[in-house]
Amino acid sequence: LSWSPVLLQFVGSRLICGFVSLYQSNGSP
Secondary structure, X not given: OOOOHHHHHHXXXXXXXXXXXXXXXXXXX
16 A cells, blocks of 8 residues: 555645644633
């Protein structure tokens, strides 16, 4: 299984976006 840079960047951006939205929804009291 070889990861293309574009696919890796896409997955990475989706992961970061999901993590940021989760942090913003749960981080504020």
